[in-house]
Amino acid sequence: MSSPALPRRALPIGRLRTPSYSVQARPVANQWPLFHQALPSLRVNRSFTTSRQLKSDSAAPDTEPQEPGIDLPRMEKFVEQLQPELRSDQFRPRDLETKYLETILPKDKVAKMVETTASTAQLRRELDNIHRVYHLSKHIARDPLSVPLSLPRPWVSNFKVQIEDGRVSMNGIEIPNIWLRDNCQCSSCMHADTKQRLLDTFDISADVSITSHENTPDGIRLTWSDGHTSEYTNRFIGRSTAPAKKRVGNRIGLADSLTLWDSSIASFPPIIGYSHLASKKSESATAALKGLLSNIRRFGFSYIDGVPADPRTTKSLLERIAFIRTTHYGGFYDFTADLASKDTAYTNIALGAHTDNTYFSDPAGLQAFHLLSHTDGSGGASLLVDGFKIAQDLKAQDRDAYEILSLVMVHAHASGNQGISIQPYRGFPVLQHDLETGYLLQLRWNTSDRARIELPIDQVGKWYDAARKWDALVKKKENEYWEQLRPGRVLIFDNWRVMHGRSAFTGKRRICGGYINRDDWISKFKILRDGQESVLEHLATD
Structure with a gap:
């Protein structure tokens, strides 16, 4: 009997070797669960070398016990009969299992085995998911996930060395x-x-x-x-x-206290006067810069009023904080709605609340906008939403949803410009926490730039359910703070905390601004607040 050429995907049935093909005759539980389940019921040969040289059941046992195989002559014949189906694009390995078992077992028993195996597979997927979440939670944060509302009091030890x-x-x-x-x-x-x-x-x-x-x-x-x-x-x-929570606050640059806010902040937004920042007295200018960064650290944003409406002054203002970050959009930007950078930000359409740079492994820490002019039109109000406040609300409303958004990795991309497709080296959760303390550090939320959700396809619904609850909170009117930007008022906000958007507009708007790296601005904040000597003193311990 000539040996049929077996497709590669049909190769998991035991150690059958002939001149033209090799088939795996030993059932493997995770690939061939029906064979594994049926094995005790089958009349099988105990050991063999090839399909032509089967040992009899009465042969002396080998030194090492052999796993049971399948009746190989029967299998060869069966495979040969199925050649047309095996070559079909619709063929599934499970079909070969089922058909073969129906030749040696009652069909009702095979059907029951199929049903049992499907249930077992579903249970295994659920258990794997539970294990995955447990494993991730152990490595994502040692302490419960939380929004840090204040800097812990300094650690004071009453003990001596x-x-x-x-x-x-x-x-x-x-x-x-x-x-x-x-x-x-x-x-x-x-x-x-x-x-x-x-x-x-x-x-x-x-x-x-x-x-x-x-x-x-x-x-x-x-x-x-x-x-x-x-x-x-x-x-x-x-x-x-000292306990981690007593030390980490200084390292990550927590404010003395965080103020979570909603739409009511329109009555008392944080503002710094540009005249103080531009003071010729270095002490006054430094104090004003410290006040600006303290505002941003506490509220997530701040305005600077009285800034001359020109790009050069705005750029110089940002450079007082740190170097301006260069991306595929360039460095300091000065643009109109011309879609020059192939991003919806460069259009006049409405934009929902989002964070920028989710497609970078290290998103920008600060972002700045200065509306230089708006002619022949209206609209374009700026939207701000406190992401940490939304996180706090979600955790109180549905802790499971909060944890899903904290554990499930989500990929993102920036692919609008010809020759560019930027993707981070791995996925990141919507809510990212400090590993030692469980403190919420960063928010990544941009449904426009979202790519793959890092879950088995039959489980992604859980992420969508959690994200829907998050999205509903983001879009609640009482959580939205709207403000019409104007020439002379610069907005700077924490891109790791505050989501931004805008309403649609008509006419021609000219906006300038830029990004600043997270590490750079937190460094300046800590140095101004605590002093260089204090920051350096804690490098080995914090």
């Missing part, structure tokens, strides 16, 4: 010698100005030890087995053992 048996501890927490030696703050180990490490960490012996120690007025002095001497303050040691 203790040394026993060559080990340093505080409050019962032992601090490894390698970490202490690696974080020596002396000028030989750490550059005094840049706070960059000067020693090679991996030149330190893995079992470096303390040879002597003594107390100082503010902490301890240690002499190491490599001959080096280090000093550490009680404050430094204490912060290294």
Whole structure:
């Protein structure tokens, strides 16, 4: 009997080898569940080498037990008869399973097995999803997900450093010698100005030890087995053992307090006068810049009033904060509604509330708009929505929906311009939290730029259900703050927190503005609020 040429997709039925094809005769549970289920009922040969050299059931057992196979001559004949169907584009491997089993088992039993297998597969998918969510939740945040409304009070330790048996501890927490030696703050180990490490960490012996120690007025002095001497303050040691929520707030630049807002903020929007920022007195200008960034950190946005309506002054204002970010749109922008950059922002149509740059792995931190002119038309009111307030409302309304938007990865893209298709290196959730504390850090919401939802196709409905609830809150009138921009008033907002949009307009509008990186503006905010020395002091512990 000539051996038929078997399509590749029909190859999972055991170790059948002939000159022209090889078929897997050993059932695999995840690929061939019906065979796996039927195996105990089948009369099978216990071991074999090829279809021509079957061992008899009475043959002496092999040294190693053999898994049961299928009656290979019967299978060869069966496969040969099915050749027309196997070559069909509509053929499914499950059909081969079912048809073969119907030749050796009653049809009603096979039908029941098919039904049971389908139920089992569905259950397995649900269990896999539960495991996936559990696994993600363990790695996304150690603490419950939350919106941080205030900066935790500074950690104050009432304990002193203790040394026993060559080990340093505080409050019962032992601090490894390698970490202490690696974080020596002396000028030989750490550059005094840049706070960059000067020693090679991996030149330190893995079992470096303390040879002597003594107390100082503010902490301890240690002499190491490599001959080096280090000093550490009680404050430094204490912060290294502090709870994450007491430390992380400084690192991520939390405001002393966050104010969540709705449409009522129209009565008291945060505003800074440009004259203060442009003051020739450096102290006054610095204080005004600190006030501007504090407004943005607290409310998510701020206006600057009295700015000359020209691009040069606006650009100079943004550069007081940090460098202007360059993207595929360019750097500082000055545009009209001409669709020059192939994005709906460059049209006159209405735009719903969204965040920008969801298609970047690192979206811009700040965005600025300055309406320079609007002639021969009307409309174009600006919309702002506090994303952190929406997150807080959603969590109170439906915690499951909040967690789905915090766990499910969503992809995005920017593909409007010829020769460009920007996509981040992975998907990101709508709500992104700090890994240590569970604090909400970033919002990504732009349904126009959304691409794949990182869920099995039969489970994406859960994301849509959660996103629909989010969208309904975003579109509630009481959550929308509308304001008509005008020449002389610059709007700067936190793109990681505040969603923006606009109403449709007629006429010709000219707008300038730009993006600033998140890390850059948070750096300036922390330095102005806490001082350079304080920020650098906490690098190793925060």
